[in-house]
Amino acid sequence: MDPTSRWLAIAQGLLLQPTAACKEECPAAFVRHFAEERSALAFSADPSGNLLVKYGGSHGQSAAQKDARQPARATPLVFVAHMDHPGFWIEKATGRGGAGVPAGHVELTFKGWVGKGHTHRGEWVEFFAPGKPCAVGAGELVSIREEKGRLVGARAKIKSGVAPEGGFAMWAFPAFSIEKCNGGAGLRAGKIVARGCDDQLGCATMLCLLDELARRKPKGVQVWALFTRAEEVGFFGTLEAIRHKVLPKNALVISIETSKAGPIAAQGDGVVVRVGDKASIFDPGLTAALCQAAASAAKKIPGFKFQRKLMDGGTCEATAYCSFGWRASGLAMPLGNYHNQAEANGKLSIGPENIAVDDFRSTVQLLVELALHPEMLKPGQSQLPAWMKERGKAAREALTGSGEVRRPKREI
Secondary structure: OOOHHHHHHHHHHHHOOOOOOOOOHHHHHHHHHHHHOOOOEEEEEOOOOOEEEEEOOOOOOOOHHHHHHOOOOOOOEEEEEEOOOOEEEEEEEEOOOOOOOOOOEEEEEEEOOOEOOOOOOOOEEEEEOOOOOOOOEEEEEEEEEEEOOEEEEEEEEEEEEOOOOOOEEEEOOOOOEEEEOOOOOOHHHEEEEEOOOOOHHHHHHHHHHHHHHHHHOOOOOOEEEEEEOOHHHOOHHHHHHHHOOOOOOOOEEEEEEEEEOOOOOOOOOOEEEEOEOOOOEOOHHHHHHHHHHHHHHHHHOOOOOEEEEOOOOOOOHHHHHHHOOOEEEEEEEEEEOHHHEEEEOOEEEEOOEEEEHHHHHHHHHHHHHHHHOHHHHOOOOOOOOHHHHHHHHHHHHHHHOOOOOOOOOOOO
């Protein structure tokens, strides 16, 4: 049975949780509940609020750091994604809106990246109180503040409910929907459309993987999922997880992201094995192993597709882990309307983000393949591809044998 519907239901549950940088209470509660419902999983949190969910290994640890202080018996495969999305902090509110009540106003500070010119007066936002999944108010932007080419804040008129100080605001789009594309039929022909896919869908793929492991209960597998905070303001959560020694240094770290789609990495062409980001190139050996695992999955799974690309639209958590000495690489799903930045007929605007269902599906499939076959990523394992072996044989024959140069089948 195709598990796509089950995976999409998990994604929907997470995407319904509102979030912003440092305001991740709702997705964090969802992840905690998800883990506690499955006896095969172990849940912990570090002092900065990052969440770690483990399958395999010792489940008797009282804190994530305890594992890092003890010699690891196996190399954990760790997937990392962040729970926040670009959004507004509610700084100061006066009055409230609603029928018969004079409209109040609220000052908003934007946390994350949205380029200059995308945000306009008249855009609607919804207001949230920390830890509350339903909006407590709504407002309309009446002025925009932009500096150094980016959105930094706004002022909104409260049109209904309240704007609680200390809360946050998200663009007023539906939290989750599936839209059909190009007249196709069935779930796989559509797109996931949401107020924030980045990086809630990355987190959702990890939950789907954990669900599959909890169902199948494979032996000899040690897979962890790290859900981090405040990535959109400089991967603060990951830096804190590194400071708290949440992961042992022998861990293999794979960042799961939604990264800007474009001609280089098109939607519908499958999960992206990410060579690097805007700031760095990832661990070459681990990236090569990911490509080999993806090629293996393509032979076994009907319709599975993947692409190998440099996604340099932003900087992701793999760069932080590489910088601190871990072997780290990344996977990504091509994202439409990156950071809610839309454009139509040359006009910049704000819109919901979107991910092709097939790209989401292929990402989960690859995570499952990696988790069930950890030997594919074993440190020190030769990742010499077949074409390189062929080229080596041709070199030996040409330079130490008869002297006859025979051109290998594959050209570089």
